[in-house]
Amino acid sequence: MPETLSVELAYGRTGLTVELPSERTTVVAPAHPPVAPDAAAALRRALAEPVAGPPLRERVRAGQRIAVSLCDATRPQPREAMVRALLAELEGIAAREDFTLLVATGTHRGNTDSELRAMLGDELVDTMRIINHDCRDPEVLCAMGTFGDGVPVSLNRHWVEADVRITTGFVEPHFFAGFSGGPKLVAPGLAGLDTVLTLHDAARIASPQATWAVCEGNPVHDDVRAIAAGTGVDFAFDVVLNREQRIVEAFGGDLLPMHAAAREVVRELSMRPVPQRYDVVVTTNSGYPLDQNVYQAVKGMTAAATVVKPDGLIICAAECSDGFPDHGSFREVLASEPTPEALLRTISGRAETVPDQWQVQILARVLATARVGVHTTNLTDAQLRTAHLYRVDDIATAVAEELAAKGPQGRVCVLPEGPQTIPYVEG
Numbered sequence: 001m002p003e004t005l006s007v008e009l010a011y012g013r014t015g016l017t018v019e020l021p022s023e024r025t026t027v028v029a030p031a032h033p034p035v036a037p038d039a040a041a042a043l044r045r046a047l048a049e050p051v052a053g054p055p056l057r058e059r060v061r062a063g064q065r066i067a068v069s070l071c072d073a074t075r076p077q078p079r080e081a082m083v084r085a086l087l088a089e090l091e092g093i094a095a096r097e098d099f100t101l102l103v104a105t106g107t108h109r110g111n112t113d114s115e116l117r118a119m120l121g122d123e124l125v126d127t128m129r130i131i132n133h134d135c136r137d138p139e140v141l142c143a144m145g146t147f148g149d150g151v152p153v154s155l156n157r158h159w160v161e162a163d164v165r166i167t168t169g170f171v172e173p174h175f176f177a178g179f180s181g182g183p184k185l186v187a188p189g190l191a192g193l194d195t196v197l198t199l200h201d202a203a204r205i206a207s208p209q210a211t212w213a214v215c216e217g218n219p220v221h222d223d224v225r226a227i228a229a230g231t232g233v234d235f236a237f238d239v240v241l242n243r244e245q246r247i248v249e250a251f252g253g254d255l256l257p258m259h260a261a262a263r264e265v266v267r268e269l270s271m272r273p274v275p276q277r278y279d280v281v282v283t284t285n286s287g288y289p290l291d292q293n294v295y296q297a298v299k300g301m302t303a304a305a306t307v308v309k310p311d312g313l314i315i316c317a318a319e320c321s322d323g324f325p326d327h328g329s330f331r332e333v334l335a336s337e338p339t340p341e342a343l344l345r346t347i348s349g350r351a352e353t354v355p356d357q358w359q360v361q362i363l364a365r366v367l368a369t370a371r372v373g374v375h376t377t378n379l380t381d382a383q384l385r386t387a388h389l390y391r392v393d394d395i396a397t398a399v400a401e402e403l404a405a406k407g408p409q410g411r412v413c414v415l416p417e418g419p420q421t422i423p424y425v426e427g
Contacts, residue, residue: 050253104189182259
């Protein structure tokens with residue numbers, strides 16, 4: 001019997017172990033730096049000793065209204081710790097009633113009370129003003145003008161009308177915006193639907209520069225930065241997390257230099273060279289909360305697509321506790337054409353972007369070059385096939401069958417933490 005290698009995949013809340021042939025398997029994982037020995041102190045230090053600009057306390061005056069932008073429940077941001085750091089740093093200047101916490105949902109649904117309590121803790125939920133952004137509600141949007149490459153911008157009124165605006169987030173590689181965090185907590189996070197659709201239109205998403213770890217020259221991120229800089233952010237606050245979603249390092253200060261510093265750390269931790277492309281790539285979407293649905297799992301599939309051979313096989317392990325999800329138009333758009341190639345033609349020919357089109361466009365581009373199977377607890381094969389995907393019940397068996405078909409030269413690559421690792425072929 002050939003020797004096997006046990007690989008722990010990030011899957012849901014519990015993880016998933018697979019056995020793969022050791023001589024034919026390459027595991028690509030991010031670096032695992034030590035966590036900050038005192039996370040609360042690291043957060044406070046980022047506020048008091050920023051990358052650029054004055055400390056947070058010098059930017060806020062008593063009685064000012066403070067808006068804080070937060071990631072929604074699909075992101076593993078340590079929101080409670082970050083909000084408590086803000087409250088502690090501004091003690092004696094700002095009271096809790098001066099704050100409005102804005103959940104930067106973009107086009108996602110608003111978070112439920114139970115989700116907010118999981119995100120922020122009962123005590124903060126019960127004592128602070130928390131608002132889910134709604135990109136489709138004209139009553140909460142304020143027109144700001146045109147920014148970047150012709151982007152019509154409207155933003156959440158509570159954000160616009162605040163005296164002090166603070167973004168909070170975490171930085172990781174992003175499959176078409178380069179990196180998360182920073183300016184994305186303004187737009188698309190707090191933007192109106194028209195703004196989001198323009199930022200994610202077919203031409204921007206189709207650009208070769210709209211990809212992992214590219215910001216300058218990326219048409220999506222260029223406009224995201226232009227919007228945040230043009231509409232105003234008073235302080236930005238981001239963290240870098242490890243595989244257990246614990247804080248490694250914290251950054252604060254003026255938005256753009258702060259984000260640039262954070263993403264350079266992430267780049268060093270996550271970018272990994274490989275010597276070749278592979279017949280099979282097993283990936284994840286970094287476990288819960290990032291693998292709640294197929295929509296989010298596209299990121300893990302896209303990471304795998306960077307090193308899979310043409311007509312190779314991608315297997316994505318994603319729990320999908322929230323299904324496709326059922327809200328939004330993602331599943332409907334995916335099912336609207338018989339093939340991925342037809343989807344790409346339809347999307348490129350549309351005069352206007354429709355909601356969720358960008359995720360469909362990116363998935364269709366992956367599907368046009370590789371087959372994609374999904375190992376999931378919550379979706380059937382019939383459901384997945386409506387999206388041009390199929391169900392993989394046993395990952396090890398599926399890999400063995402594919403390698404047998406490819407012959408003795410067949411090789412498999414594993415990304416146990418999915419888009420936390422961005423592999424690239426050397427040379």
